Amino acid sequence: MRSKAGHALGAQQVWQGCALGALGKRWISGAEGELKRSLRGRWTRRQTERGRGPARSSRMDPALSAVRLSVREAVHTLSSEDGGRIFSTLGSLKRYLGQTENPALPGEQEEFARVHFSAFLRCLVSKLSPDWLELLPDGQLEELWASFFLEGPADQAFLVLMESIEGTAGPSFRLMKMAQLLARFLSAGRMAAVLEGQCWQHTESASPLLQEMLLIRVVGLPDRLGNRLQRESLAVFLPQNYFPLLGEEIVRVLQAVVDSLRGGLDCSVSFVSQVLGKACVHGRQKEILGVLVPRLTALTQGSCLWQRVCWRLVERVPDRAMEAVLTGLVEAAPGPEVLSRLLGNLVMNSRKAQFVLTQKLLFLQYRCTTPMLQSLLGYLATDSQRRPLLVQALKELLETWGSSSAVRHTPLPQQRYVSKAVLICLVHLGDAELHDSRDELLASLMAGVKCRLDSSLPPVRRLGMVVAEVASTRIHPEGPPLRFQYEEDELSREMLALATSRPAADGSLETGPSVPPVAADTPDKEPEESDIPQPRPDSELDSDDEFVPYDMSGDQELKSSKAPMYVRDCVEALTTSENWERWEAALRALEGLVFRSPAATREVSVELAKVLLHLEEKTSVAGFEGLRQRALVAVTVTDPARVAKYLTSQFYALNYSLRQRMDILDVLTLAAQELSRPGRLGRAPQRGSPGPASQPSSAVAPAWRAVVEERIRSKTRRFSKGSAGRGPAAGPNEFNSVAGYFFFPLIQHFDRPLVTFDLLGDDQLVLGRLAHTLGALMYLAVNTTVAVPMGKALLEFVWALRFHGDAYVRRGLLSAVSSVLLSVPAERLLADLPDELLEARAWLADVAEKDPDEDCRLLAVKALLLLEKLKDKLLPLSFP
Amino acid sequence: MAAPPPPDPQFVLRGTQSAVHALHFCGGAQGQGHPLLLSGSLSGLVHIWSLQTRRAVATLDGHEGQCVTWLQTLPQGHQLLSQGRDLKLCLWDLGEGRNAVVDSVRLESIGFCRGSVLARGHQHWTLAVPGRGSDEVQILEMPSKTSVCTLKPEADAKPGMPMCLELWQTGDRPHQGMATSLRPVERRQEDMQHPAVVVANSSPRPLLLAGYEDGSVALWDVSERKVCSRIACHTEPVMALDFDSQKARGVSGSAEKALAVWSLDEQQALQALRTQELTNPGIADVKIRPDRKILATAGWDHRIRVFHWWTMKPLAVLAFHSATVHCVAFATDGLLAAGSRDQRISVWSLYPRT
Numbered sequence A: 001m002r003s004k005a006g007h008a009l010g011a012q013q014v015w016q017g018c019a020l021g022a023l024g025k026r027w028i029s030g031a032e033g034e035l036k037r038s039l040r041g042r043w044t045r046r047q048t049e050r051g052r053g054p055a056r057s058s059r060m061d062p063a064l065s066a067v068r069l070s071v072r073e074a075v076h077t078l079s080s081e082d083g084g085r086i087f088s089t090l091g092s093l094k095r096y097l098g099q100t101e102n103p104a105l106p107g108e109q110e111e112f113a114r115v116h117f118s119a120f121l122r123c124l125v126s127k128l129s130p131d132w133l134e135l136l137p138d139g140q141l142e143e144l145w146a147s148f149f150l151e152g153p154a155d156q157a158f159l160v161l162m163e164s165i166e167g168t169a170g171p172s173f174r175l176m177k178m179a180q181l182l183a184r185f186l187s188a189g190r191m192a193a194v195l196e197g198q199c200w201q202h203t204e205s206a207s208p209l210l211q212e213m214l215l216i217r218v219v220g221l222p223d224r225l226g227n228r229l230q231r232e233s234l235a236v237f238l239p240q241n242y243f244p245l246l247g248e249e250i251v252r253v254l255q256a257v258v259d260s261l262r263g264g265l266d267c268s269v270s271f272v273s274q275v276l277g278k279a280c281v282h283g284r285q286k287e288i289l290g291v292l293v294p295r296l297t298a299l300t301q302g303s304c305l306w307q308r309v310c311w312r313l314v315e316r317v318p319d320r321a322m323e324a325v326l327t328g329l330v331e332a333a334p335g336p337e338v339l340s341r342l343l344g345n346l347v348m349n350s351r352k353a354q355f356v357l358t359q360k361l362l363f364l365q366y367r368c369t370t371p372m373l374q375s376l377l378g379y380l381a382t383d384s385q386r387r388p389l390l391v392q393a394l395k396e397l398l399e400t401w402g403s404s405s406a407v408r409h410t411p412l413p414q415q416r417y418v419s420k421a422v423l424i425c426l427v428h429l430g431d432a433e434l435h436d437s438r439d440e441l442l443a444s445l446m447a448g449v450k451c452r453l454d455s456s457l458p459p460v461r462r463l464g465m466v467v468a469e470v471a472s473t474r475i476h477p478e479g480p481p482l483r484f485q486y487e488e489d490e491l492s493r494e495m496l497a498l499a500t501s502r503p504a505a506d507g508s509l510e511t512g513p514s515v516p517p518v519a520a521d522t523p524d525k526e527p528e529e530s531d532i533p534q535p536r537p538d539s540e541l542d543s544d545d546e547f548v549p550y551d552m553s554g555d556q557e558l559k560s561s562k563a564p565m566y567v568r569d570c571v572e573a574l575t576t577s578e579n580w581e582r583w584e585a586a587l588r589a590l591e592g593l594v595f596r597s598p599a600a601t602r603e604v605s606v607e608l609a610k611v612l613l614h615l616e617e618k619t620s621v622a623g624f625e626g627l628r629q630r631a632l633v634a635v636t637v638t639d640p641a642r643v644a645k646y647l648t649s650q651f652y653a654l655n656y657s658l659r660q661r662m663d664i665l666d667v668l669t670l671a672a673q674e675l676s677r678p679g680r681l682g683r684a685p686q687r688g689s690p691g692p693a694s695q696p697s698s699a700v701a702p703a704w705r706a707v708v709e710e711r712i713r714s715k716t717r718r719f720s721k722g723s724a725g726r727g728p729a730a731g732p733n734e735f736n737s738v739a740g741y742f743f744f745p746l747i748q749h750f751d752r753p754l755v756t757f758d759l760l761g762d763d764q765l766v767l768g769r770l771a772h773t774l775g776a777l778m779y780l781a782v783n784t785t786v787a788v789p790m791g792k793a794l795l796e797f798v799w800a801l802r803f804h805g806d807a808y809v810r811r812g813l814l815s816a817v818s819s820v821l822l823s824v825p826a827e828r829l830l831a832d833l834p835d836e837l838l839e840a841r842a843w844l845a846d847v848a849e850k851d852p853d854e855d856c857r858l859l860a861v862k863a864l865l866l867l868e869k870l871k872d873k874l875l876p877l878s879f880p
Numbered sequence B: 001m002a003a004p005p006p007p008d009p010q011f012v013l014r015g016t017q018s019a020v021h022a023l024h025f026c027g028g029a030q031g032q033g034h035p036l037l038l039s040g041s042l043s044g045l046v047h048i049w050s051l052q053t054r055r056a057v058a059t060l061d062g063h064e065g066q067c068v069t070w071l072q073t074l075p076q077g078h079q080l081l082s083q084g085r086d087l088k089l090c091l092w093d094l095g096e097g098r099n100a101v102v103d104s105v106r107l108e109s110i111g112f113c114r115g116s117v118l119a120r121g122h123q124h125w126t127l128a129v130p131g132r133g134s135d136e137v138q139i140l141e142m143p144s145k146t147s148v149c150t151l152k153p154e155a156d157a158k159p160g161m162p163m164c165l166e167l168w169q170t171g172d173r174p175h176q177g178m179a180t181s182l183r184p185v186e187r188r189q190e191d192m193q194h195p196a197v198v199v200a201n202s203s204p205r206p207l208l209l210a211g212y213e214d215g216s217v218a219l220w221d222v223s224e225r226k227v228c229s230r231i232a233c234h235t236e237p238v239m240a241l242d243f244d245s246q247k248a249r250g251v252s253g254s255a256e257k258a259l260a261v262w263s264l265d266e267q268q269a270l271q272a273l274r275t276q277e278l279t280n281p282g283i284a285d286v287k288i289r290p291d292r293k294i295l296a297t298a299g300w301d302h303r304i305r306v307f308h309w310w311t312m313k314p315l316a317v318l319a320f321h322s323a324t325v326h327c328v329a330f331a332t333d334g335l336l337a338a339g340s341r342d343q344r345i346s347v348w349s350l351y352p353r354t
Helices: A027-049 A055-060 A062-078 A083-097 A106-127 A137-151 A154-167 A173-187 A190-199 A208-232 A239-262 A270-281 A285-300 A304-315 A319-332 A336-343 A351-364 A370-381 A387-402 A404-409 A412-428 A431-436 A438-454 A458-475 A490-500 A567-576 A580-596 A598-613 A624-638 A640-651 A658-676 A700-719 A735-748 A764-780 A787-801 A807-823 A826-832 A834-850 A854-878 B182-193
Strands: B011-013 B020-026 B036-041 B045-050 B055-061 B068-074 B079-084 B088-093 B100-106 B116-121 B124-130 B137-142 B146-151 B162-170 B205-212 B216-221 B226-232 B238-244 B249-254 B258-264 B270-277 B283-288 B294-299 B303-308 B314-319 B325-330 B336-340 B345-348
Touching: A062 A083, A062 A106, A083 A106, A083 A137, A106 A137, A106 A154, A137 A154, A137 A173, A154 A173, A154 A190, A154 A208, A173 A190, A173 A208, A190 A208, A190 A239, A190 A270, A208 A239, A208 A270, A239 A270, A239 A285, A239 A304, A270 A285, A270 A304, A270 A319, A285 A304, A285 A319, A285 A336, A304 A319, A304 A336, A319 A336, A319 A351, A319 A370, A336 A370, A351 A370, A351 A387, A351 A412, A370 A387, A370 A412, A370 A490, A387 A404, A387 A412, A387 A431, A387 A438, A404 A412, A404 A438, A412 A458, A412 A490, A431 A438, A438 A458, A458 A490, A567 A580, A567 A598, A580 A598, A580 A624, A598 A624, A598 A640, A598 A658, A624 A640, A624 A658, A640 A658, A640 A735, A658 A735, A658 A764, A700 A764, A700 A807, A735 A764, A735 A787, A764 A787, A764 A807, A787 A807, A787 A826, A787 A834, A807 A834, A807 A854, A826 A834, A826 A854, A834 A854, B020 B079, B020 B325, B020 B336, B036 B068, B036 B079, B036 B345, B045 B068, B116 B162, B116 B205, B124 B162, B137 B205, B162 B238, B205 B238, B205 B249, B216 B238, B216 B258, B216 B270, B226 B270, B238 B294, B249 B283, B294 B336, B303 B325, B303 B336
Parallel strands: B020 B068, B238 B283, B283 B325
Antiparallel strands: B011 B345, B020 B036, B036 B045, B045 B055, B068 B079, B079 B088, B088 B100, B116 B124, B124 B137, B137 B146, B162 B205, B205 B216, B216 B226, B238 B249, B249 B258, B258 B270, B283 B294, B294 B303, B294 B325, B303 B314, B325 B336, B336 B345
16 A cells, blocks of 8 residues: 555545535544545555546446445454354455455455545454454454555544554553554555655645544644543653654655656655644754764755755744754754755745844843754855845844843843853854944944943853954954953853854754863973983983972972061051062061950951951052951951941042942951851961851852851751750850941931942942842841841841842842841741831742743742741741 | 971081182092091181081181182092182192192182083093183193193184083993092992993093073083084073083073973973973072982072982972082982072982982
8 A cells, every 4th residue: 555655646636526415414534535535646646557448427437336245244243153154244345445466456445445434444454353353363354354454544543543452442452453453554664655645645635634634633633542541551652752753754654755856756744843843833843853863864854855845845834833843953953054055045045044043042032042042043044035035134133231130130141142142243244244234233233242240250251352352353353452351151162062052064063162161281290201311321210209399388489578477567568668578578478467466456446447448459469458468357347346347438438449449348247257256266366257258249149148158057056955065165246246347327318418439320240249248247137135126127128128120139138038038036026017017028939930030030049938937937937 | 188298307417607609529438547628618628528527527728718719639649629719729639638739720700600520541531620701611631730622612603601510421431549539430320220221322521511590501512512402491690500421411590480391302402391490589509419310409598308319390499508508418328408699508308319
């Protein structure tokens, strides 16, 4: 049967005038009528071959009644108990399938297939039972029974199989038999015949109803079988197996189509397109295209006909499935070349495809991987007709990239995505094309760079720098190159690699960055042998075991001047000394001196703080920021009230740089942390803070988190009884008496802009830092008496700023809320701040759901959890 | 395995009451008397230390209060050469408790360049000292004090003053008793043990390695009075150099932050091999231990650095002195001594010879 399918062409026109007898019956029968029509072509072909037989008039043939009679007789026979008779009757009916030695007349075959086949199959199904099959030994009857399904017209057989499987209630013998038969049907490659049958139909003659029904069943087969068979389902019906199989069958159908086109015969792939589209809409792109794309990649190589069939295949995909198919293709295609072969100029012909490829995948989603983006944009670049689309895409991408609202409201991964797309576009576009729309591009670019550099999130800033560097050299090559200083990380390397990689020439696309890891500077002793040309004399073969190096860590640069011995000397050296070595030595010695002589420090504390705050790095001193910060923290810890008062007053004073203001915040946090450290006095005065020296810019938040975790642990330990002996001796929180000096002056003036300093305006970075600092101070004030008024003030502060546009500020506010919840005693929270809590809760829920920034959402959820815990704690209190 | 902590000095000699500028071990090898350490100080005195009692056994005063920059013993008759900044080179007789100047050579140069001697036969040796012209080296035949020649660079070379000198000769046949300085003796003994190393030219040809003010090192053929080869090793003046004639490899230190290692090929051409970066600039002295296993440098950064001679792997940084280290010296048994401006002499025992 299948072998015939390849030739069964060209006779449709003969049947166009045929009346359909089956309309108006049950739906399945209606479909049957369609089926019959579709099958006629095949069965008539033979007649036309034999000299244009009178197919149109065959209904009037007396042979017809013979077919009808023999079918009726066979149906009658099936009901009997005589196995031999059944066998022979069925065998004689097989003549009509044309597989036996003496096949029936073509007219009879056609008549049988058109009118009687489905009904007969249904009859066969209804007879199926263990007893019936055992009428003859060795499963002869079953084999014969199955052969009707496997050898008869495939679409009817498929529909009847599906119908009977779905019509069977609950697990039963018949259900299992039918399922196994369907599995055989599939493994025998009959699905290709089903699909193929639809390819010979002209659009006008194909019945939408039948096609729709077939379509639903072909694509929905795994679901339907799964529903029916539940746990008994066979492996071949599982989607991960079925869809690859379907893909294989599609390739075979396409092969048949190509063959027939070579033979000059017309056919249509729209049904296959529909199957493909529907499978993709069902989310099975990976399975089906994973098989289809590699095969098509190979087949379309060098064959125009195959390419045309392939283009047609994608083109005929219904609009509603276009997105799913295209996304799957972009994902599965190994490179732009292949994608171009598979899609052709689809993007120009189909508006839907154009929308999906140039808008939806680029702007409305950000789930494509980098290789997918490269394929997609490379596809747009491979043909001169499509290049205007690429230019347009770049313009729109840069416009999006440059929009400040997008910077503010889109999540970071999407910004990265757009940036990558921009870079890939730039790689593909030529200088002339860029030059034509240079002003427009530059304007968007510069706007984007500006808003990104303004951002308080380092990844956003870095993104801006990388894209600006690359894009400006491409868009404006003759201008002076933009250069930013940024730390290289995974992302920036990937982006730079994207910008430098040329479009891949063929399918083998280099994916991702191919930056080799920077070879570590090999120490001199490693290649020692290599640079000495002559071989070593034997006497020199002494192993190095004999010469084990001593510890050389003390081998530092020699400093010629001595460190000052008194705090006052340090102050003097730092203010007046022109001798930079003495200056540096004083800076290095200061922290230790301050801790060693607190009394002497208190005499000059404010003066010292002032000197340190205004200290500038005159020479390149390693670790200058850390040294200065540690010294300032030491001074603040030694004389908290006065120094904190001074520092907080300076925070809102004129004529400070943002850097200095942020230093003030860092110092206050670190000093508060040191003061509130339990058991501080018990131990020897030690180095102020663990490690924020090296990264002062981002030190606060992580350090703060570490403290939070530390604190939570210590707190839980206190609740569990019996481990009191272990911890440091309990003592009053030293921060208690001075927390007010740290906290309130900072929170008071944030809404009063100065000439040079506007927290609510441009200086949102400092505002974010302020919010974090206040949160940290709040947290460190746990168990102090001022915690309640502090919490109240802080919640008000948060409330005032809760809709701030900057993610970093919002993060600070959220962590501040958390620290209020952690630090203020639960009963006081409920007694003094119920309204604030309710408001905060509503806000947190809102943020947790809607905030574009991932960290914000996370922090909000954490705060909500704390709130829940608080509630749990309070409920037993209030209702004992 | 963690690196062991840096060692302490075996002992420290105090009492020069002045910065130490020159050190030299003597005795022990000849088997007579106890090993001695000679030190020359800024105040012009030469102290003779007994390494057994660790006390000064004698003090020689022959340089009129001017700094002693170089000390070298001659084995015959226990003679000592001392060079001072009073422009005098004194020859002392130290035999049988004597300590008298038996002869002296008038020097013409006021620079810091130390001299060098080379044994040429019984009671017969060659001396290289900085000459009258600022860029000249004078070669004298001793003890007759006759000037053999003056090595003057070509007019367009302009290497500046010579800063350090090292005389040696090719084709040295092992000839016990001809040696004058201790280190050449050592080398020849080693040569006997390693006959594989043969210098092509069999007739002894005195050669001079000189480090110059412009940072270059030049190899002079003394008998032909011409420069065989010259390389620029440093950008700062070469302060010290030492040469391992058996391996034909030398090392030089300068005022900059690196040591240079160079070699001499069969065509008598110098080739730079590598540089060894240091933490702090300034090398006052470089010495290779007589067994050619390690080398030590005296640093302006108060530290003595020890390297593996073949690989130049840093082995130790000895931070004991509190002022510039001016000189280092190795004894035949491997003892290391260093003299510093802090008026102390530290004696170390590192990687003892097995």
